[in-house]
Amino acid sequence: MTTERQEDFGARLRRAIDTRGQLCVGIDPHASLLADWGLGDGVGGLERFTMTVVEALGEQVAVLKPQSAFFERFGSRGVAVLERAVAAARQAGALVLMDAKRGDIGSTMAAYAATYLDKDSPLFSDALTVSPYLGFGSLRPALDAARISGSGVFVLALTSNPEGAQVQRATAADGRTVAQLVLDDIRAENAGAAPLGSVGAVVGATLGEAGVDLAVNGPLLAPGVGAQGATPADLPGVFGAALGDVLPSVSRGVLRHGPDAAALRAAALRYADEVRAAVEGA
Numbered sequence: 001m002t003t004e005r006q007e008d009f010g011a012r013l014r015r016a017i018d019t020r021g022q023l024c025v026g027i028d029p030h031a032s033l034l035a036d037w038g039l040g041d042g043v044g045g046l047e048r049f050t051m052t053v054v055e056a057l058g059e060q061v062a063v064l065k066p067q068s069a070f071f072e073r074f075g076s077r078g079v080a081v082l083e084r085a086v087a088a089a090r091q092a093g094a095l096v097l098m099d100a101k102r103g104d105i106g107s108t109m110a111a112y113a114a115t116y117l118d119k120d121s122p123l124f125s126d127a128l129t130v131s132p133y134l135g136f137g138s139l140r141p142a143l144d145a146a147r148i149s150g151s152g153v154f155v156l157a158l159t160s161n162p163e164g165a166q167v168q169r170a171t172a173a174d175g176r177t178v179a180q181l182v183l184d185d186i187r188a189e190n191a192g193a194a195p196l197g198s199v200g201a202v203v204g205a206t207l208g209e210a211g212v213d214l215a216v217n218g219p220l221l222a223p224g225v226g227a228q229g230a231t232p233a234d235l236p237g238v239f240g241a242a243l244g245d246v247l248p249s250v251s252r253g254v255l256r257h258g259p260d261a262a263a264l265r266a267a268a269l270r271y272a273d274e275v276r277a278a279v280e281g282a
């Protein structure tokens, strides 16, 4: 085991985007996708599905984002598949963003941080999605752990689902929206970081127009492309000047092309090309 601290997540992500393109593919083994792939709805099917995606895309895309719930649903054996997927994806050179959307009071948050952001944990990932809706300060243990291990944290700001606006567009006591408060806290965490901070924001590609200041000096994860209806061509309208820091994320839009590895790679390549065209044309 090496004791050397890895380079900061923001720097590693910037390099991955420069060499592999601006795309994250989500690994969401829905029961319906397992069936479509001709696999059983059990741990064997889960493992086959997951490893097919990792082997097809681990050397191609910048980031792979496993959604933890689809693994937890199978109990400890599903989590064991998740552990193997994280290791295999990192081995292939992809950055792993664990999508678990953790958020709890600070002392419990420390346990989540130890699970995903401590380099000696079996589920250690390059970054983790977290929810700030117990207060941004409750995330401190995760922010500190990420800083120590050189990993990243993506904080939900404006989510892709229509229900999110009820909370995230609400106006706080000082007149800012709740989402803007979160984004401002993220900016403060990333102050002085170069080439890119390691604290990201999650901002849905489905929003049409963000209506907030997205200059947080960190990556902007943009889920909602594909199955939720957004396209790469929508990205300039949502992200404007922050477009270069956006990491569009597609799960079902790519996964539905499996189980053929070449078809999965071609689908991811098409999305990456469309994203590049949208960014360069903006």
Ligand SMILES: O=C(O)c1cc(=O)[nH]c(=O)n1[C@@H]1O[C@H](COP(=O)(O)O)[C@@H](O)[C@H]1O
Binding pocket: 026, 028, 067, 099, 101, 129, 158, 159, 160, 161, 202, 203, 204, 223, 224, 225, 226, 227, 228, 249, 250, 251, 252, 253
């Ligand atoms: O944090 C996320 O990844 C996320 C945030 C958000 O605002 N919306 C959103 O859809 N996601 C996740 O992104 C993935 C979207 O999947 P597809 O709709 O199949 O591309 C799912 O795993 C969601 O849980």
